[in-house]
Amino acid sequence: MLERLRRQDTRLDHYVDRYAERAHGMTASAIRALFAVANRPEVVSLAGGMPNITDLPLDVVGSLLNELVLTDGRRAMQYGSGQGEPAIREAICEVMRLENISAHPDDVMVSVGSQQGLDLLTRIFCNPGDVVLCEAPSYVGALGVFRSYQCDVVHVAMDDQGLNPTALADALRALRRAGRTVKFLYTIPNYHNPAGVTQTLDRRLELLHLAERADLLVVEDNPYGLLGFDGEPIPALRSLNEDQVIYLGSFSKTFAPGFRVGWVLAPHAVREKLVLAQEAATLCPPVFSQFAVTAYLANHDWRGQIKVFREMYRERRDAMVAGLTSHMPTGTTWTYPEGGFFVWLTLPPGIDSHAMLPRAVTARVAYVPGTAFYADGFGSRHMRLSYCFPTPQRIIEGTRRLGEVLEYEARMLEIFGTAVEPESGRRALGPREAPGPNQA
Amino acid sequence: MADNGYLQTVIVLSGGLSHERDVSLRSGRRVSQALRSRGIEVVESDVDSNLLSQLAEHTGSVAFPLLHGEAGEDGALREVFELLGVPFVGSVGAACRVAFDKSIATTIVGAAGIRTPTQVALPHETFRELGARVLVDALGDQLGFPMMIKPSRCGSALGCSKVARADELPAAMVGAYAYGSVAVIEEFVAGTEVTVAIVDRGNGSIALPAVEIRPESGVYDYAARYTAGATRFLCPAEVESDVADACADVALRVHGALGLRDLSRTDLIITPDGEPVFLEVNVAPGMTETSAVPLAIETAGWSLGKMCADLVRAAAARGGRTRAISLAAP
Numbered sequence: 001m002l003e004r005l006r007r008q009d010t011r012l013d014h015y016v017d018r019y020a021e022r023a024h025g026m027t028a029s030a031i032r033a034l035f036a037v038a039n040r041p042e043v044v045s046l047a048g049g050m051p052n053i054t055d056l057p058l059d060v061v062g063s064l065l066n067e068l069v070l071t072d073g074r075r076a077m078q079y080g081s082g083q084g085e086p087a088i089r090e091a092i093c094e095v096m097r098l099e100n101i102s103a104h105p106d107d108v109m110v111s112v113g114s115q116q117g118l119d120l121l122t123r124i125f126c127n128p129g130d131v132v133l134c135e136a137p138s139y140v141g142a143l144g145v146f147r148s149y150q151c152d153v154v155h156v157a158m159d160d161q162g163l164n165p166t167a168l169a170d171a172l173r174a175l176r177r178a179g180r181t182v183k184f185l186y187t188i189p190n191y192h193n194p195a196g197v198t199q200t201l202d203r204r205l206e207l208l209h210l211a212e213r214a215d216l217l218v219v220e221d222n223p224y225g226l227l228g229f230d231g232e233p234i235p236a237l238r239s240l241n242e243d244q245v246i247y248l249g250s251f252s253k254t255f256a257p258g259f260r261v262g263w264v265l266a267p268h269a270v271r272e273k274l275v276l277a278q279e280a281a282t283l284c285p286p287v288f289s290q291f292a293v294t295a296y297l298a299n300h301d302w303r304g305q306i307k308v309f310r311e312m313y314r315e316r317r318d319a320m321v322a323g324l325t326s327h328m329p330t331g332t333t334w335t336y337p338e339g340g341f342f343v344w345l346t347l348p349p350g351i352d353s354h355a356m357l358p359r360a361v362t363a364r365v366a367y368v369p370g371t372a373f374y375a376d377g378f379g380s381r382h383m384r385l386s387y388c389f390p391t392p393q394r395i396i397e398g399t400r401r402l403g404e405v406l407e408y409e410a411r412m413l414e415i416f417g418t419a420v421e422p423e424s425g426r427r428a429l430g431p432r433e434a435p436g437p438n439q440a
Numbered sequence: 441m442a443d444n445g446y447l448q449t450v451i452v453l454s455g456g457l458s459h460e461r462d463v464s465l466r467s468g469r470r471v472s473q474a475l476r477s478r479g480i481e482v483v484e485s486d487v488d489s490n491l492l493s494q495l496a497e498h499t500g501s502v503a504f505p506l507l508h509g510e511a512g513e514d515g516a517l518r519e520v521f522e523l524l525g526v527p528f529v530g531s532v533g534a535a536c537r538v539a540f541d542k543s544i545a546t547t548i549v550g551a552a553g554i555r556t557p558t559q560v561a562l563p564h565e566t567f568r569e570l571g572a573r574v575l576v577d578a579l580g581d582q583l584g585f586p587m588m589i590k591p592s593r594c595g596s597a598l599g600c601s602k603v604a605r606a607d608e609l610p611a612a613m614v615g616a617y618a619y620g621s622v623a624v625i626e627e628f629v630a631g632t633e634v635t636v637a638i639v640d641r642g643n644g645s646i647a648l649p650a651v652e653i654r655p656e657s658g659v660y661d662y663a664a665r666y667t668a669g670a671t672r673f674l675c676p677a678e679v680e681s682d683v684a685d686a687c688a689d690v691a692l693r694v695h696g697a698l699g700l701r702d703l704s705r706t707d708l709i710i711t712p713d714g715e716p717v718f719l720e721v722n723v724a725p726g727m728t729e730t731s732a733v734p735l736a737i738e739t740a741g742w743s744l745g746k747m748c749a750d751l752v753r754a755a756a757a758r759g760g761r762t763r764a765i766s767l768a769a770p
Contacts, residue, residue, distance in 0.1 A: 033462035
């Protein structure tokens with residue numbers, strides 16, 4: 001029978017030889033697949049970074065949307081400006097004023113979440129092979145953007161005071177000596193994702209001084225800036241320097257991520273190019289979403305709502321820190337976030353967060369291995385823990401389960417010795433090792 | 441063409457809590473779509489606390505488990521179906537339990553006269569008791585390098601490593617133990633990688649044409665399995681016809697020796713001298729867009745929908761077990 005069969009010779013993808021080089025790293029990942037289990041209710045997921053909108057008053061939002069459709073539906077469901085609607089750009093300036101940022105609506109471009117703002121910025125600034133400087137570790141979604149434009153990411157050291165300007169100066173010097181083109185620094189000064197730390201004012205000033213001296217463009221990503229729990233907020237970089245800093249903002253954490261409304265505040269010339277890039281990419285950001293957010297800001301106590309969110313996240317942060325204090329083995333350390341969603345955990349030497357994730361999932365707890373937040377294969381001694389979504393009780397239970405897994409790993413280490421591959425020898429997987437945006 | 445004339449609802453089970461949940465969901469979606477294309481009513485279900493109520497709601501339905509990995513292929517759920525008298529596609533629980541464990545399956549397959557790699561299965565406690573360094577040295581001496589390290593009870597190449605040197609072994613062991621408490625350490629068999637599906641549509645088991653697997657990266661790991669374009673498949677395999685016949689024969693014998701039913705897939709390595717060596721068998725083979733079995737079905741001139749419908753029909757005709765107890769609707 002077999003002789004009569006026509007042989008199929010296939011790679012099961014008719015387009016496999018047509019993809020651009022930038023698509024070559026887009027492959028399946030066993031680690032990413034594990035996050036499918038993390039979405040099951042049996043698993044305490046400390047992995048995803050989904051904002052918790054349980055406290056959002058849906059009746060209020062429902063009425064606003066109903067009213068919007070009835071009174072202004074035809075405009076809201078029509079194409080709009082590539083730069084974004086004037087009313088929301090004015091409202092965005094009001095939101096930024098809470099962080100002492102003075103801006104004109106003309107210099108704001110609305111984007112599809114701040115993620116698209118970063119994508120467009122990278123599109124207009126970066127050629128393949130250009131260097132983008134990022135903190136070590138950095139936001140996984142940003143690494144994905146930089147990879148897709150074939151940029152080389154160079155990480156710069158940070159500690160519990162945020163990005164270290166001295167390390168930045170060293171990196172810049174070395175790169176320029178090597179003849180590399182550095183296009184910008186991407187930084188998250190407030191409640192860093194994933195590190196959970198906030199850059200001090202002294203360091204911000206030092207960073208800006210260096211940026212001016214070295215003519216380094218700074219892209220400040222500030223999605224969590226209004227979600228601080230303790231003390232006075234530290235001025236945004238953009239509030240301290242208007243020329244050297246491009247600012248990314250978002251309503252995803254202060255209102256709701258589903259509307260996909262973010263923005264870029266950029267100097268005039270950059271903004272003009274961004275708008276052209278936006279029109280090429282989407283024609284215009286979603287008009288209905290912009291109208292909806294504008295209506296929300298105009299008719300609801302959004303400042304009060306942010307306070308509600310802040311208290312809810314603070315309670316979860318406290319649960320996380322209490323759980324870690326109770327359940328982590330000796331030799332484990334973690335950051336203390338003063339806002340935002342994340343804690344960055346450092347494991348005892350020899351324990352590999354990447355290798356132990358399957359065991360953690362078996363123990364019904366999930367986290368994101370530190371390797372997801374590095375473009376160069378480092379990070380295996382770290383993990384990101386999110387406290388934004390689960391209840392405080394579940395967070396504490398998650399840390400208990402994680403503690404048991406770490407005890408088991410310590411026993412494995414005792415048996416087999418240091419089992420972690422040398423970090424420099426690892427393949428960088430970055431964003432392939434993180435959950436998708438819809439995973440809690 | 442409608443197949444629903446005499447078929448009840450099919451409950452396609454996918455997902456579950458195993459490490460292969462994502463793959464299982466993809467298999468489930470594809471089979472559901474294939475069955476619906478034959479006009480069959482399908483209910484897609486995860487394995488959770490609602491499952492038994494769902495079975496009760498659809499009295500007379502047939503279950504089609506597409507659960508991969510532990511708690512899917514280990515037979516436990518199928519034992520529940522047998523207990524409840526729910527007809528299901530695939531092998532009985534006891535056979536799955538044996539087949540799913542690579543070490544136990546290899547022992548039985550070897551006893552049936554089929555060539556298998558030399559291997560040992562060790563829990564990590566053994567390394568603790570005997571001393572890891574001594575045991576690692578002994579494994580190197582006895583099996584030689586390269587060698588393969590695998591979790592004893594897992595699929596999709598998760599936790600599997602090819603180890604070229606003794607100093608790579610500890611990390612590979614830790615990687616395998618991350619997926620289960622027992623690891624299989626076996627000799628590496630070089631050759632052509634093929635997989636052969638066995639199907640019984642109610643009129644006897646037959647082997648589908650072997651699928652030859654040539655991963656672009658050289659390693660048929662998770663990324664090579666589930667990234668379209670990452671692996672070249674040739675079906676029928678580019679081997680001599682007597683070798684192809686030998687592969688089909690081995691897969692049929694594996695299916696028989698392990699007491700499997702309806703559908704299985706046997707992974708083999710063909711040595712340079714043309715001998716098939718058994719690697720492992722799957723009782724719930726992947727049915728994703730990048731899986732080998734749907735390709736073999738297509739090459740054989742069948743349709744996935746027709747074949748799945750036939751398997752469902754055979755399961756329905758077989759019915760549930762006599763020890764069935766009644767299911768009360770909630």
